[in-house]
Amino acid sequence: MNARLATLVLRRVGAALCSLLFVVVAIFVLTAALPGDVADMLLGQNATPDATQALRHALHLDQPLWLRFVHWCGGMLRGDAGNSLLTGRPVSEMLAPRLYNSLLLAGATTLVAVPLALVLGLACATWRHTVFDRVMTVLTLGIVSVPAFLIATVSVFVFAVQFRVVPALSDIRSIHSVGQFFLTFAMPVATLASITMAQMIRMIRACMIDVFSAPYMEMAVIKGVPPVRIMLHHALPNAIGPVANAIALSLSSLLGGVVVIETIFNYPGLAQLMVDSVMSRDVPIIQACTLLFCMTYLFLTTLADIVALASVPKGRGA
Amino acid sequence: MSGTTTRYRVLGLPVLTPAQRVMGLFGFWLVLAVCGPFFAPYAPGQIIDTEVFAPLSHRHWLGTDYLGRDLGSRLLYAVRYTVLICTLSTAFSCSCGILLGIATTAMPAWVEQVAGRLMDGILSIPSLLCALLVIAAFGDSLLALILTMGVIYTPGAYRTSRALALRIARMDYITVAMARGEGAFFIIWKEILPNMRGPLLADVGLRFIYAVLLLSNLSFLGLGVQPPLVDLGSLVRENVLGLVYGSAAVILPTVVIGALTVGINLVLDGTSRR
Numbered sequence: 001m002n003a004r005l006a007t008l009v010l011r012r013v014g015a016a017l018c019s020l021l022f023v024v025v026a027i028f029v030l031t032a033a034l035p036g037d038v039a040d041m042l043l044g045q046n047a048t049p050d051a052t053q054a055l056r057h058a059l060h061l062d063q064p065l066w067l068r069f070v071h072w073c074g075g076m077l078r079g080d081a082g083n084s085l086l087t088g089r090p091v092s093e094m095l096a097p098r099l100y101n102s103l104l105l106a107g108a109t110t111l112v113a114v115p116l117a118l119v120l121g122l123a124c125a126t127w128r129h130t131v132f133d134r135v136m137t138v139l140t141l142g143i144v145s146v147p148a149f150l151i152a153t154v155s156v157f158v159f160a161v162q163f164r165v166v167p168a169l170s171d172i173r174s175i176h177s178v179g180q181f182f183l184t185f186a187m188p189v190a191t192l193a194s195i196t197m198a199q200m201i202r203m204i205r206a207c208m209i210d211v212f213s214a215p216y217m218e219m220a221v222i223k224g225v226p227p228v229r230i231m232l233h234h235a236l237p238n239a240i241g242p243v244a245n246a247i248a249l250s251l252s253s254l255l256g257g258v259v260v261i262e263t264i265f266n267y268p269g270l271a272q273l274m275v276d277s278v279m280s281r282d283v284p285i286i287q288a289c290t291l292l293f294c295m296t297y298l299f300l301t302t303l304a305d306i307v308a309l310a311s312v313p314k315g316r317g318a
Numbered sequence: 319m320s321g322t323t324t325r326y327r328v329l330g331l332p333v334l335t336p337a338q339r340v341m342g343l344f345g346f347w348l349v350l351a352v353c354g355p356f357f358a359p360y361a362p363g364q365i366i367d368t369e370v371f372a373p374l375s376h377r378h379w380l381g382t383d384y385l386g387r388d389l390g391s392r393l394l395y396a397v398r399y400t401v402l403i404c405t406l407s408t409a410f411s412c413s414c415g416i417l418l419g420i421a422t423t424a425m426p427a428w429v430e431q432v433a434g435r436l437m438d439g440i441l442s443i444p445s446l447l448c449a450l451l452v453i454a455a456f457g458d459s460l461l462a463l464i465l466t467m468g469v470i471y472t473p474g475a476y477r478t479s480r481a482l483a484l485r486i487a488r489m490d491y492i493t494v495a496m497a498r499g500e501g502a503f504f505i506i507w508k509e510i511l512p513n514m515r516g517p518l519l520a521d522v523g524l525r526f527i528y529a530v531l532l533l534s535n536l537s538f539l540g541l542g543v544q545p546p547l548v549d550l551g552s553l554v555r556e557n558v559l560g561l562v563y564g565s566a567a568v569i570l571p572t573v574v575i576g577a578l579t580v581g582i583n584l585v586l587d588g589t590s591r592r
Contacts, residue, residue, distance in 0.1 A: 015438075022439030030455045142576075145527060145583040147534040149554065150572050157561050256446040260535055274447075275539055278454040286454050293447050301442075 008309050016302040023294045024076075028069050031283050076291065082284040086277075091288045095270065099292065102258065102269035105192070108185055109254060113193040113200065114247060120197070121204025122231060128209060136201065143198035148260040152191045156264070159187065188265045195257045196250050203246030211239045241308030248304030252297045337519055339585050344523075347578060350394075351401035358391035363546050371557075371565040383567040384557050392548055393570060399549040400578070403464055404529040410468030411529075412522050415475025420483045420506050437473035445470045445532055453541050463542060467532055471525045478521045482514040489513075523586045527579050534575055550575045 063071075075082060083090055124133045143151065211217065212235060220234045236243075259271040266272070274289035276282075334342065360366055365386050372382040380390040422430040440448070452466040486492065487510065495509050536542030537551025545552070550571050557567040 018435070019439055019442040022435075023442055026439065026443065027451065030451055141583060141587060142580055145531075145579040146572075146576050147531045147538065147551070147579075149535060149538045149551075150575060153554070153558065153561060153568070153572065157564070161562055252444060255444050256535075259446050259450070260539065263539055274450065275541070278450050278541060281454060283454070286451065290443075290447055290451050294443050297444050298442055 005310065009306050012302060012305050012309065016298050019298055020295065023298070024073065024291065025069075027287055027290050027294075028072055031287050032065070032068060032072070072287075076288075082287075084282055084285055086280055086282045091284045094273070094285065095288055095292070098268060098270045098273050101267065102262070102271065105185070105188060105262070105267065105269055106254060106258065108189045109192045109196060110251060112189060113196045113250075113254075116193070117197040117200035117204060117247075117250075118243075121201045122208060122236075124201060124205040125208030125212060126227065126231060128205075133205075137205075140198040140202050143194060144202065148191075148195055148257045149264060151195060152187075152261055152264045155187065155191055188261050188267055192254060192257050192261050196254045199253055200246055200250040203250065204243055207239050207242035207246060208235060210242070211235050214238070237311075240311040244304045244307040244311070248300045252300050255293055255297055336585070337516060340519060340523055340582070343581055343585050344526075347397070347401050348405065351398045351405075354394040355391075355398050358388075358394045360388040360391040362392050362395040362548060363387065364391075371560045371563055371567055374566060380570060381566045383553075384559060389567050389570065392553060393574065396548045396550045396553045396571065397574065399543055399547055400530060400533060400551070400575075403460065403543070403549065404467070404526055404533055407464045407467035407529050407533075408471070408522060408526045410464065411471035411525055412475045414468070415472045415477075416479040416518065418472075419476045419479030420510055422480060423483045423487050423510075424502050424506070433476070437476050440469065441473045445528070446535060449532060449536055450541065453536070458541055458544055460543070460547070463533070463536075467529050470532070471528060474528075475521065475525060479514065479518060482517055483510055486510050486513050520586050523582055527582055530575070530579055550578075 072082075079092055080090070084094060087094070120136065124136050127133055217230070217234060220230050225234070258269065259275060261267070262269040262272040263275055270289055270292065274286060274293075277285040277289065355362075366388050367382045367386040370382060370384055370386045372386070374381050380388075380393060383389050383392060418433055422433050443451070448470050449466050452469075453462065456462045456466075492505060492509055495505050500509075533542055533549065534551035534554075537549050538555045540552075540555060543549040543552050545556075553571040554568055554575075557565065557571070560568045
């Protein structure tokens with residue numbers, strides 16, 4: 001009975017794996033096939049021909065490109081992303097604490113943003129064309145169309161500089177109590193959440209209004225079904241697919257926002273490490289970070305598609 | 319929306335169509351970008367005052383920045399770089415995307431398969447990360463920035479224009495044109511393209527805003543436009559210390575970015591509304 005759904009899901013996962021392969025190849029080609037030589041760069045002034053040759057051999061740079069690609073992929077699969085060019089420490093060792101911090105920030109943001117955005121998006125759709133909806137539309141449009149750093153700088157200016165209620169930087173090593181935890185995370189989570197929510201609310205509102213225009217909704221209203229029941233029993237189940245998609249897409253925009261927010265608040269996360277590595281051209285770290293981000297992104301979008309597939313009765317084969 | 323759209327003439331000005339309003343607003347920014355710097359009272363790099371983060375005054379209308387340079391002059395140059403870089407990259411992404419999108423409707427299926435897979439692949443890398451990756455590889459010259467942003471936003475333009483073109487290609491007048499024996503180029507240029515102008519314009523506008531946001535974010539991170547050149551994002555970055563004093567040097571560039579993106583977005587929002 002579920003064979004149809006299983007094929008659809010498998011096909012979707014297959015497509016995601018194809019995209020992943022593309023991403024892996026793109027990352028490798030862009031970073032490893034660079035003009036210029038990493039060995040020369042590493043040795044700097046000490047670059048005698050012998051030393052360069054030895055280092056090139058040690059870094060497998062004298063092998064053909066495809067062989068290096070296979071080695072690199074094998075390393076990634078074993079969780080060995082090589083060593084940082086700058087510090088010489090293993091990339092995985094440098095990444096692990098950062099990944100934990102970033103997941104903490106993203107998780108907290110998701111917990112705040114998703115329920116709030118759902119409620120506000122549904123409210124906007126229910127009371128569309130009222131003053132509340134107009135205000136929300138202008139507000140979300142404003143937030144969506146300005147860069148992330150703008151919201152962050154303005155909120156630092158207002159809450160940290162003018163009112164002095166929260167610290168301007170997120171020094172997570174200074175957390176010793178629950179109160180401090182909330183204060184430290186308040187600013188980055190609030191700014192990230194507002195960016196993510198603005199997009200979610202806009203998309204959720206759009207797809208709910210789409211559902212509301214269906215004939216069975218009019219029928220439900222005429223029957224005299226109470227509004228809350230209409231929302232929860234008639235509208236929402238039919239909107240799960242698009243709403244899940246909207247949430248996944250906005251959460252993936254959180255990935256972009258995280259890069260800016262972590263830098264502004266000096267939050268020791270993955271994205272900040274990546275920006276620093278781009279500045280210092282520390283290729284192995286850039287590769288590993290990009291791969292992690294892209295995998296998260298692919299995972300989220302694929303998950304949303306699967307939820308959407310499973311939520312349609314036709315797809316379930318019922 | 320309420321089904322009727324009543325437009326009132328304001329002060330006897332002609333009523334503009336939505337497309338004209340978008341083009342008008344964009345034209346304003348383009349003129350400002352091209353001509354603005356000619357009216358700058360000082361060179362962008364010239365230090366004119368010992369007072370840093372000076373407030374607005376008659377000597378320098380918009381105050382000075384963190385090195386005591388004239389903010390007004392720098393702002394004019396910043397608008398030039400932001401608007402021109404984003405215009406060029408949007409022109410690149412949209413012409414590639416639209417051309418491919420329309421062309422694949424008329425080509426064998428495997429071309430569409432290959433192009434579609436490629437576009438999906440580019441789409442599966444978040445835009446800011448993709449930009450960081452390419453900048454790490456090829457450096458942050460202006461040309462690299464324009465091409466990077468151009469490539470990043472090509473898939474979006476491709477998808478929109480392909481969806482539009484597919485819908486139009488099924489129309490009767492296309493069949494008629496083919497029956498008349500018109501060539502593929504004529505059909506694309508004279509039949510399909512003019513009929514998707516409206517929605518396409520909205521899409522191009524959106525890509526332009528995305529480009530402005532991406533460039534500003536990159537420059538704010540210090541990975542976009544490099545000194546001595548200046549764009550709006552790097553203007554905010556270098557003056558961010560002035561935030562503590564509530565200096566105009568950090569507030570004005572942010573306001574200009576907001577005016578640019580929110581303005582165009584509002585006009586676009588008006589076009590999609592019936």
